[in-house]
Amino acid sequence: MGAYRGGAPGPEGETVASHPAHQEPVRQRPEDPEALPPTTASGRVPLAVIVVDGAGLVSHWSIGARRLFGLAADEAVGRPATEIMPVSGVIDRAAELAEAGAEPPDPKDPTTAALGRLDPEARVDVLFGADTAELTQPTSGRFWTRHPERDRCPSDVLWWVYPLRGPGGARVLVLAADGSGLRPDADDEPGERVAAAFAAHTDFAEAAELAKRLPEILPRMSPAEGGRIAAQVLRLGYPVLEFSRSTRVPVTPDWGVPRRVTRRARLLRAAEEARAAADDEAVAAAEAELLSDLEHAAARERLEFLNEVSARIGSSLDLHRTLTEISRAVVPRFGDAVGTYLREEVVAGERFADGPPFASTLWHRVTIEHDDEPGRWDDVVPVGESTTLPVQTPFFRCMVTGEPILVPRVTQEMGDAIASRFEKRDLRPLLTHRSMLVLPLTARRVVLGFMVLLRHADRDAFDDMDRSTGAQLAARAGLVLDNARLYTLQESLADTLQDSVPPRVTRRMAGCETATRYLPGTRLGRVGGDWFDTIRLPGCRTALVVGDVMGHGIHSAAMMGQLRTAVRTMAALGTEPVHVLRGLDDLAQRLGDHYLATCLYAVYDPVGSELQLTNAGHVPPVLVRAADGRGELLDLPTGAPIGVGRVAFGTVTVPVAPGDRLVMCTDGLVEVRGRDIGVGLAALCESAAHPAASMDDACDTIIRALAAATAPAERKDDVALLMARLGGMPRGDVATWHFDAEPAQVTRARRLVVERLASWGLGHLADTTELLVSEVLTNAVRHAARGPVRVRLVRADALLCEVTDHGPELPVLRDAAPDDEAGRGLAVVSRLARAWGTSRAGRGKTVWFEQSVGPAAPEPAPGSRR
Known part of the structure; x- marks a missing residue:
């Protein structure tokens, strides 16, 4: 065989595709292939390593795979293998053409029509997917493809496919290499070629050393996972390069041989x-x-x-993920086992006192990573356990001093001494005869935890340079962990504030049914300044409020809580909508110049069948008419946001009919960066008009139509949605009388109230209601500046009675002395009514009270005692 030469450039430009393990002279191809002596040469080739799960999706994608197929790991993992990688069993194009009597294509000729992917019909029965049982033995081959980045130049790709069995279900391992440069010398016979094949690793010299190097083929895998796969590869056959079906050279990966x-x-x-x-x-x-x-x-x-560890640990603010990334980077490159412990308060996201820890400080074992046999560490040092540290141990000394502790070799005596401090655990098998390095995880002079690194006895012990490297590693990790801790703490505080602020919205009130939805922002966290509220007002009226504080975070949530409290307070006093927004604007200016918010305030009167709306720079609401099911955007004065100051607010009155629906939301639902808000408002009108079986279904329809279309990548703001069905109040459930401000009218009012209660079937409330009406009306007649006095009785979920007069002074509940002739009227109302209150009504006032509407009490049996 001619001299084997490679053409795959290394990272610095040299050719490193193959080199002999021992510098042997170049062999000539013998007459009898069987007489070939065993070779110790190894073909070093850049390998692409891919693992495909039982669903046919890529679960592991190495850097070599990115270089060969042009896709990064985040683009490949999770995608079907057949879409991104033509290594699912394409047969050898050269062999196919040879069988057909045609000349094999020249891979250097980019114009050759035979180059490119084969048709699906040309594939062998090697499938990726749930039915991986079709691949029971390893298979190999080659195919032609064009690289997506290198001007689509042709590539001659060798591939090896292994079926895998074990934890995680059926999987397939794919090894691939660019074989374009793996050809014999030019002066060899034209029949020379290189193919992918398999051989037992014992067929080669130094088989034991070759088996040890097999895990190098599986980069960036955990030791346990790589070990299981390597064992199956050894059992099924070692990947080899086959020269003209006569000489086989074992493949060892070339991750780049530095100069x-x-x-x-x-x-x-x-x-x-x-x-x-x-x-x-x-x-x-x-x-x-x-x-x-x-x-x-x-x-x-x-x-x-x-540098590699820093790149890994800086990608997340999640404590567990960060520590997992550190452990996987350390094992086995820097150590053979690593355990990470954090303060219990750090894991729980709580604060703790400054200064060194105490003997009673609890330490939570977060991660354990090792390359020992599976299960060896689980029973002795289980992950998730919290424990204290004995004082006379290297671990506690590291925590107190904040300095790394290096133990070059844990002797038998030292192992026994350390293990004796832990009564419930026998640590001797894990520590004895190993090299140990304990690293403190500190940041801003605060000890957050520590890492314990161990090396096997057959490996070089940790030295001073390792201690320096470990200290730098721990310092970087500690800073990242502290950032994650502070972020978690701030997020916990903000979540607590956010959860405490949203109101407990009453779904059903007199003549009104409501439904709400809240979606947190996906990019800036779930803490924001959006809110909604429903407030019960005198006269069976309901205030509907939606607001949005500009910005995100704790400050926005805190301001939102203050504004919401102010709205509820002013609404309970009967303040007109325009004055409510004026009061909010004054409050925002007192809080600071940088506080701005938008707010939409609506008051629904089911008796008068009308809406009063006031807007402060907020998104206009949508009114869905029950008559024709059409949604219309209400034309309201825009107004300036709350906090601007020195602006006027206007009120618009809109007549409504029973069954109409009012939809109010924040701009996060209809506004997306780069899009016209008019498109979102039009979509809101359309989706709000969609018929639904319930109010909740209607809200879900709107969310699916608008928010889901932009989440999670495009929607960055919170979403607050409030929908109210305006049911109205039947005329037969409302009774209104007007009386002159004369004492004689009190008797007439009592009689009319009793008659109306009897007609409503509420005769069991007559005695109490008659007494309360008498007390309130008497006060109104006595203190009213002028008449008339209005009495209104409303039957809803409760019996409501309102007495309105023109007196400007609000009555006050007093504790009357025994010899006082007056001052007991409101005390009687407070004792007998379920709820009562006073509010402004124009230039006068209204005193109201409610009574529960329950079934009439049964008449007592004759002779019984009450």
Whole structure:
């Protein structure tokens, strides 16, 4: 066989596709292929490593796969393998053409029509998917394809496919390599070719060493996962390069052979030649240069390690994910086992006292990563356990001093001493004869936790340089963990504030039924300033409020809580809508110049069948008419946002009919960056008019039509949605009388109230209602500036009675003394009514009270005692 040469460039431009493990002379192809001596050469080729799960989806995608197929890992993982990778069993194009009597294509000729992917009919029975049982044995081959990035130049790809069995269900391992440069020398016979095949690893010299190097084929996998797959690969057959079906060379991965390997070999040869020549100066110079090269290589290796770990741990603010990434980066590159412990308060997202920890401090074991046999650590040091640290241990000393603790080798005596401090766990098998490094996880002079790194006895012990590298690793990890801790703490506080602020909306009130939805922002966290509220007002009226504080976070949520409280307070006092917004504007200006908010305030009167609306820079509402099912955007004065100051607010009165629906929302539902808000408003009108079986279904329809269309990538703002069905009040459930401000009218009012209650079937409330009406009306007649006095009785979910007069002074509940002649009227109302209150009504006032509407009490049996 001619000399095998490779054409795959290394990271620095040199050719590294193959080199002999031992520098042997180039062999000539013998007459009898069977007489070939076993070769120790290994074909070093850049490998693409892919794992496909039982559903046919890519679950592992190496850097080599990205280079070969042009897709990054985040683009490939989770996608069907057959869509992105033509390695599902394409047969050898050259073999196919040979069987047909045609010449094989020249891969260097980009115009050859035979190049490119084969038709589906040309595939063998190797399928990715749930039915992986069709692939019971490993298979291999080659195919032609064009690289998506390299000007679509043709590539001759070799591939090996293994069926995998074990934890995680049926899977398939795919190894692929660019074989374009893997060809014999030009002066070889034209029949020479390279193919992908399999062979038992024992067919080669140094089989044990070859088996140890097999896990290198599976980069970026956990040791346990890589070990299981490597065992199956050894059992099914080692991937080899087959030369003209006569010589097989085992494949070892080429992740890039740096030039310092060649440089080191040259320095070693120079030192040997100097020793042979007895040139002491040359020997010293060569050894000094070699030592410098080794130190440089070691420093570069540590910098690359720290850089890789830093890139991993800085990608998330999740504590568990960050620690998992650190552990996977450390094992097995820096250590053979690593355990990470955090303060219990850090895991719980709570604050803790500054200063060093105490012996009673609880430490939570967050992660354990190792390359030992599965299950060895689980029973002794289970993940998720919280424990204290004995004082006379390296772990506690590391926590107190905040400095790394290096134990080059844990002796039998030291292992026994450490294990004796832990009564419930026998740690000796895990610690004895190993090298140990304990690293504190600190940030801003606060100890958050620590990491315990161990190396096997057959590996070099940790040294001072390792301690320095570990300290830098721990410092970077501690800073990331502290950022994650502070973020988690702030998020917890904001969530608590957010959960405490939203109102408990009453779904059903007199003549009105409501439904609400709230969606947190997807990019800036769920804490925002959007809110909605429904407030019961005197006269069976209902205030409907939707607001949006500009910005996100704790400050916005806090301002939202203050504004909502102010709205409820002013609404309970009977303040007119325009004055409510004026009061909010004054409050916002007192809070600070940077506080701005929009608000839409509506008052529904079911008796008068009308809506009063006032707007402060908010999205206009949609009114869906029950008569024709049409949704219309109400034309309201826009107004300026709350907090601007010195602007006027106007009120619009809109007549409504029973069954109409009012839809109010914040701009997060209809406004998306880069789109006209008019499109969102039109979609809101259309979706709001869609018929629904219930109010909840109607809200869900709107959310699906608008918010779901932009979530989660485009929607960045909170969404608050309030829908109200305006049911109205039947005329037969409302009774209104007007009386002159004369004491004689009180008797007439009592009689009319009793008669109306009897006609409503509420005679069991007559005595109490008659007494309460008498007390309130008497006060109104006595203190009214002028008449008339209006009495209104409303039958709804409760019996409501309102007495309205023109007196400007609101009555106050007093604690009357025994000798006082007046002041007991409101005390009687407060004692007998379910609820009562006073409010402004124009230039006068209204005193109202409610009574529960329950079934009439049964008449007592004759002779019974009450």
